[in-house]
Amino acid sequence: QVQLVESGGGLVQAGGSLRLSCAASRSNINRMGWYRQAPGKQRELVATITSGGSTNYADSVKGRFTISRDNAKNTVYLQMNSLTPEDTAVYYCNAGYSYTTYWGQGTQVTVSS
Numbered sequence: 001q002v003q004l005v006e007s008g009g010g011l012v013q014a015g016g017s018l019r020l021s022c023a024a025s026r027s028n029i030n031r032m033g034w035y036r037q038a039p040g041k042q043r044e045l046v047a048t049i050t051s052g053g054s055t056n057y058a059d060s061v062k063g064r065f066t067i068s069r070d071n072a073k074n075t076v077y078l079q080m081n082s083l084t085p086e087d088t089a090v091y092y093c094n095a096g097y098s099y100t101t102y103w104g105q106g107t108q109v110t111v112s113s
Contacts, residue, residue: 002026002102004093009107012083016111020078022093022104031096032069032076036089036109043092049076060086083111 003025012018020034033048033056047057047067055067064083069076076093088111093104 002029002095002097002100004095004102004104006091006093006104006107009091009109011110011112014084014111014113016083017079017081018083018109019080020091020093020107020109022076022078024074024076024095026097027071027074029074029095029097033094034067034076034078034091035094036087036091037106038089041089046091047078048094080109083109085111085113087111 004022006022008018008020030051031048034046035043036046037043045058046061047065049055049067049069051071064081066079089109090106091109092106095102
């Protein structure tokens, strides 16, 4: 079992920044990442990172978002810059461990124009 606890969402104006955090309840998780789901849309990948630091980003966030992790704290971060209203969504932390996918409860990010 892996519990994921997210924090850092909120309301920000377009062009602003937010940083999301996700703390995992255990260590040695190879892949962690962030997904998001906007109203009426399917959940989509935002970014992933492996324990070795390899990253992958959705085209829509490349150059604006940065994913990072602190393995000592079992925590993954998502630094979001130059936010636009199209980034408004519930953001979910994701972890793959022992052939099982785990999800956090989600944190709301709202970007006003």
